[in-house]
Amino acid sequence: MRRALLIAVAAVGLVAAEPAPAPDRPLPDPAREAxxxxxxxDIRCVVCQHEAIADSPAGLAADMRRLVREEIVAGRTDAQIKADLVRRYGDFVLFSPPVRVGTWLLWFGPFAALLAVGGGLWLVARRRRVETPPLSPAEEADLARILADQAVRPDPDAKRSDD
Incomplete structure (x- = not known):
């Protein structure tokens, strides 16, 4: 029973695995391939999210590489190819997304956060500390009396470590 369950789990794992992408076929023209x-x-793999499609082993990255090569052969410019990929996958597909209203937070958010933290630290540093006024002679006498009374411990069970 246990062996059958292990075989079933292994079979499901093999079926669910993504098939290997077809090998890349470089363009015959070296200039176009370059x-x-x-x-x-410059194009991010939308599956791996931290790799360029040049380095990604994902099947979708292979499809994107094939699409880019087809677009180059069709005579499209780099800007047109990138615009088509942005239309399909969004600005995230580019490692350097364009600066526009929708991406301001992405471009300027870290600087705004840095300025906010710096401004907060500056305000805290500029805040004046309230100086404690010196004790009056009557307060100093009361303090001396309290400290003298502390020499006698009111709690007989108290130890020095309880202080």
Whole structure:
């Protein structure tokens, strides 16, 4: 029974695995292939999210590489290819998204946060500390009396470590 369960789990794992992508077929023209490789480095894999499609082993990255090569062969410019990918996948697909209203937080958010923290620290540093006025002679006499009374411990069970 246990062996059958292990075989079933292994079979489901094999079926659910993503099939290996077809191998890349470089363009026959070296100049066009170099252009494609340069574009691959600027485009983010939407599956891996931290790798360029040039380095990603994901099937979707292979499809994106194939699409870029097809667009180059069709005569599209780099800007047109990137615009088409942004239309399909959003600004996230580019490692350097364009500066526009929708991406202001992405571009300027870290600087705004840094300015806010710096401003807060500056305000805290500028705040004046309230100086404690000196004790009056009557208060000093009361304090001396309290400290003298402390020499006798009111609690007989108290130890020095309880202080």
């Amino acid at each position: 252009r494609a490789q340069a574009l691959f480095d």
